[in-house]
Amino acid sequence: MITNYEELSPNHIDVLREIGNIGAGNAASSLATMLDERINISLPLVKISDFNDAIHAMGGAETMTVGVLINYSGEANGMIMFLIEIETAKKLVSHMLKDFDNADEMTELKLSAIKEMGNILGSSYIGSIASLTGLEIHLSIPYVSIDMAGALMSVPIIEFGAIGDKVMFIEESFLIEDAQFASNVVMFAEIDTLTLIMERLGLGL
Numbered sequence: 760m761i762t763n764y765e766e767l768s769p770n771h772i773d774v775l776r777e778i779g780n781i782g783a784g785n786a787a788s789s790l791a792t793m794l795d796e797r798i799n800i801s802l803p804l805v806k807i808s809d810f811n812d813a814i815h816a817m818g819g820a821e822t823m824t825v826g827v828l829i830n831y832s833g834e835a836n837g838m839i840m841f842l843i844e845i846e847t848a849k850k851l852v853s854h855m856l857k858d859f860d861n862a863d864e865m866t867e868l869k870l871s872a873i874k875e876m877g878n879i880l881g882s883s884y885i886g887s888i889a890s891l892t893g894l895e896i897h898l899s900i901p902y903v904s905i906d907m908a909g910a911l912m913s914v915p916i917i918e919f920g921a922i923g924d925k926v927m928f929i930e931e932s933f934l935i936e937d938a939q940f941a942s943n944v945v946m947f948a949e950i951d952t953l954t955l956i957m958e959r960l961g962l963g964l
Contacts, residue, residue: 764807764925764953772807774960778891779805779929779944782884789879790933799934803944808928810916816928817943818844820909825870827877828914830899831885835892835956837948838915839884841877843940845905848873851933851940865905874903880944892959915947 767775780803787800814820825848827841843851845865852869878901889896904911915926929944948956 767807767953770962771957774957774962775807775927776805778887779803779884779927781887781891782880783929783931785887786880786883789883790876793875793879797935801932801934801939803929803931805927805929807925809924810912810926811924813926813928813943813945814908814912816930817842817908820907822908823905824908824911825865825873826904826906826911827874827881828902828904829878829881829885831896832899833897834894835885835888835896835948835952837946837952838918839881839944839946840911840915841880841942841944842908842911843873843942847940847942850938851935851942854935854938854940870903870905874901877901877903884944884946888956892956894955894959912945915945918947 783800783803787798790800791798808816817824823845825843825845828838829840830838849863849865849869852872855872856869881901882898885896885898888894916924927946927948929946931942931944933940933942
């Protein structure tokens with residue numbers, strides 16, 4: 760049994776990437792249905808990253824960011840976060856809501872829309888794990904917050920730092936008509952959960 764993410768083999772990481780790809784595809788379909796508009800999500804770049812590298816990839820610790828956090832529990836335990844730089848979030852939601860007159864404002868309606876997007880993304884990624892493994896997984900209500908990237912990432916650091924500083928870090932882009940908006944998803948699973956997922960997929964640790 761592994762004790763931290765650094766012990767994952769290339770095959771294990773490939774499986775995590777495939778889960779990310781499936782989750783992104785499901786999320787794009789769900790968002791398109793919700794908005795009644797064609798939405799694509801670029802093929803996600805999935806990597807195992809340490810906390811500091813993940814924060815740097817989001818623009819640095821002081822970058823103002825909107826984060827949506829979902830905890831998952833049951834036969835699998837961990838958390839997933841949807842993260843998007845605040846200026847990008849404003850433009851993305853303005854585009855989605857056709858509210859171009861207030862593109863520079865983060866209104867309650869826009870924040871609610873980001874929260875729902877994060878909920879859809881998180882549910883899609885965790886749902887892909889549940890479908891592939893047959894595990895029963897329960898999701899918490901989503902929590903949304905605006906803060907510096909470093910502060911938002913401190914949540915998984917505090918919760919999971921004792922068993923390693925690695926997370927599954929997903930870089931992706933929303934494509935709406937001819938506009939592109941970059942975002943990230945950070946997913947962390949407890950080591951026992953990671954072991955169980957791999958066992959269910961025929962890749963014992």
